[in-house]
Amino acid sequence: MSYEKELGAAKKAVSLAARLSQGVQKTLLQSEVWTKSDKTPVTAADYGSQAVVSLVLERELKPATLSLVAEEVDTRDLRKKGSEEFLEDITKLVRDTLASDESYAGSSITTEDVLNAIDCGKSQGGSSGCHWVLDPIDGTRGFVRGEQYAVGLALLVEGKVVVGVMACPNLPLSSAVVEKDDKSCQDNVGCLFFAATGSGAYVQPLNGNSPPQEVRVSSNENLEEAKFLESYHMPIPLHSSIAKKLGITALPVRIDSQAKYAAVSRGDAEMYLRFTLVGYREWIWDHAAGSIITTEAGGVVCDVEGTPLDFSKGKRLDHNRGIIVTTKKLKPLILKAVRESMEEENLRV
Numbered sequence: 001m002s003y004e005k006e007l008g009a010a011k012k013a014v015s016l017a018a019r020l021s022q023g024v025q026k027t028l029l030q031s032e033v034w035t036k037s038d039k040t041p042v043t044a045a046d047y048g049s050q051a052v053v054s055l056v057l058e059r060e061l062k063p064a065t066l067s068l069v070a071e072e073v074d075t076r077d078l079r080k081k082g083s084e085e086f087l088e089d090i091t092k093l094v095r096d097t098l099a100s101d102e103s104y105a106g107s108s109i110t111t112e113d114v115l116n117a118i119d120c121g122k123s124q125g126g127s128s129g130c131h132w133v134l135d136p137i138d139g140t141r142g143f144v145r146g147e148q149y150a151v152g153l154a155l156l157v158e159g160k161v162v163v164g165v166m167a168c169p170n171l172p173l174s175s176a177v178v179e180k181d182d183k184s185c186q187d188n189v190g191c192l193f194f195a196a197t198g199s200g201a202y203v204q205p206l207n208g209n210s211p212p213q214e215v216r217v218s219s220n221e222n223l224e225e226a227k228f229l230e231s232y233h234m235p236i237p238l239h240s241s242i243a244k245k246l247g248i249t250a251l252p253v254r255i256d257s258q259a260k261y262a263a264v265s266r267g268d269a270e271m272y273l274r275f276t277l278v279g280y281r282e283w284i285w286d287h288a289a290g291s292i293i294t295t296e297a298g299g300v301v302c303d304v305e306g307t308p309l310d311f312s313k314g315k316r317l318d319h320n321r322g323i324i325v326t327t328k329k330l331k332p333l334i335l336k337a338v339r340e341s342m343e344e345e346n347l348r349v
């Protein structure tokens, strides 16, 4: 089945959400970063992006009923006394962003519309039916620092990811792995990655009209020259042991958000490792869009046992521990190094 209509709607929604987030990032003050009950940060861009995606999908895919599994499910803080100004700011962002698109110009958006659009993201996902999966701002920590972040949107059908779209507004068009002082790469940024099952993965400039180009993972098999990625805020000692065992000589490149998946899909790096603290279960929205973009580019996304990620179990990847994103050729070597390193460090799967 072709998902042309869904892909078109998702690209439009994500591009507009990215436009909203770019404006916020430029002027964001530390005092405008809120902390959620789980102690993680959230900003007007996280809520605004979620509202924009929810409203755009709803309008573009009418009369279908939208089922959205999204990160920002709690609007209680926004509805509290004292939050009126923040909510008004978010509403203005959403209104202005939609008005910047010809097809939505003139539509009136109230604070209640924005709250309802955010609340629409409360679906639980699962193994039956169609569910959209959204991370409105992935890598909020990077966003707040003025660095990398992504807007990730995917469509699940019967528990499988069939469409993925990811905007990376600060990612260089050339490569994610560039020297910090390489000005020409730093200036030419903003990528929109997308993929649909069986149709390949593509990238196009986020703010331009250039046609999409197909992306493929790296064909490099020489691990001495390989580059590997990990989270910015969670450097895990096990990652370094695995890389050392593989003979990788370069230091890990640390990037926020699922832009790491996009980087592997484009061949910027050969491997992305994500081991977390014992007991942590990954959210599906941190991986859904990224995983289809990498696999459609010829890559592999699996857990420590080599099993593909299972997106059919609700909001968490309950059945997967540790995530490995790489090329088909390197997968067996990496799995072996992972097993050996975990045994040496007495870590259980």
Ligand SMILES: Nc1ncnc2c1ncn2[C@@H]1O[C@H](COP(=O)(O)O)[C@@H](OP(=O)(O)O)[C@H]1O
Binding pocket: 040, 071, 135, 137, 138, 139, 140, 141, 230, 231, 232, 233, 234, 255, 256, 257, 258, 276, 277, 280, 283, 286
């Ligand atoms: N202690 C932790 N361990 C693992 N993942 C965490 C975490 N704290 C936050 N996260 C998740 O990691 C995501 C960011 O990934 P990365 O480190 O690759 O940038 C966050 O997404 P958000 O920024 O959307 O909340 C959040 O869901």
Ligand SMILES: [Mg+2]
Binding pocket: 040, 041, 071, 140
């Ligand atoms: Mg978050």
Ligand SMILES: [Mg+2]
Binding pocket: 135, 137, 138, 139, 285, 286
């Ligand atoms: Mg996230």
Ligand SMILES: [Mg+2]
Binding pocket: 046, 071, 135, 136, 137, 138, 139, 140
């Ligand atoms: Mg997020």
